[in-house]
Amino acid sequence: MRKIIWMSDPHFQHSGTYKGHDPRVLLERAIEHVNTHHADADFAILSGDLMGDELEQDYADLALYLSKSKVPIHSMMGNHDDRALLRIHLSVPTSAMGDFVQYTIEGADETIICLDTNKENALSGAMCQTRLNWLSDTLARTADKPAYIFMHHPPLALHLPPFDDSNLEDSDAFFDVISAHNNVKHLFMGHVHRATTGTIKGIPFASMNALSFQSPPPRPKWDWDSFNPAREAPQYGVLHIQADCVVLQYTQFCEFGVGYTG
Numbered sequence: 001m002r003k004i005i006w007m008s009d010p011h012f013q014h015s016g017t018y019k020g021h022d023p024r025v026l027l028e029r030a031i032e033h034v035n036t037h038h039a040d041a042d043f044a045i046l047s048g049d050l051m052g053d054e055l056e057q058d059y060a061d062l063a064l065y066l067s068k069s070k071v072p073i074h075s076m077m078g079n080h081d082d083r084a085l086l087r088i089h090l091s092v093p094t095s096a097m098g099d100f101v102q103y104t105i106e107g108a109d110e111t112i113i114c115l116d117t118n119k120e121n122a123l124s125g126a127m128c129q130t131r132l133n134w135l136s137d138t139l140a141r142t143a144d145k146p147a148y149i150f151m152h153h154p155p156l157a158l159h160l161p162p163f164d165d166s167n168l169e170d171s172d173a174f175f176d177v178i179s180a181h182n183n184v185k186h187l188f189m190g191h192v193h194r195a196t197t198g199t200i201k202g203i204p205f206a207s208m209n210a211l212s213f214q215s216p217p218p219r220p221k222w223d224w225d226s227f228n229p230a231r232e233a234p235q236y237g238v239l240h241i242q243a244d245c246v247v248l249q250y251t252q253f254c255e256f257g258v259g260y261t262g
């Protein structure tokens with residue numbers, strides 16, 4: 001069995017607050033909670049939007065915070081991230097593509113696939129043909145094992161305006177690749193700062209709360225001009241993956257208000 005910690009969207013910055021929240025306090029609390037209760041996990045995945053503003057000092061300080069984790073953390077690209085700075089300051093598995101932070105973590109019984117859906121200077125995500133070809137080749141090479149895909153941008157609308165306009169572009173091409181193989185068993189997605197779950201084309205998916213601020217529920221309807229983070233506590237996920245069973249536990253690690261300055 002694999003036990004994986006899933007964290008997303010810390011929006012870290014070395015000083016100041018982001019949308020009223022101190023990302024350093026919240027990340028520290030999350031890592032302390034994992035160290036105390038889940039130090040037996042195999043590894044953690046941080047599914048993108050590591051940064052608020054993609055500053056080099058932010059990446060340098062983030063590396064110091066992540067180094068306090070007893071569980072090794074694998075970092076992914078979100079729309080707020082910079083590939084070059086991520087590679088300089090955070091470790092990337094040797095399986096990663098040369099031009100993209102897209103990689104596998106391969107176990108005896110499963111393949112974890114972490115995609116790079118970053119589209120430069122855009123809120124929405126994209127997967128170019130190069131990344132899609134890598135995904136197709138990876139799924140073919142590991143066809144004898146179930147594959148679990150982590151990706152920052154959801155490849156479907158989650159009925160969470162305005163994120164529905166900033167998901168993965170050309171998701172049809174992504175699903176064409178997935179559908180050509182039969183080993184993808186689950187999708188895990190960041191970006192929306194809110195927990196959802198469901199199925200798409202028969203494949204289960206889940207999105208994760210953020211380590212930083214939480215998106216409000218979809219009603220009353222909001223847009224970025226009227227955006228106010230929900231007064232909800234942050235969470236991370238504890239994933240238990242076995243051959244024929246996936247269990248995701250949404251785990252609150254502190255009360256709402258910790259690190260909140262309004």
Ligand SMILES: [Fe+2]
Pocket residue numbers: 048049078079080152190191192
């Ligand atoms: Fe994002």
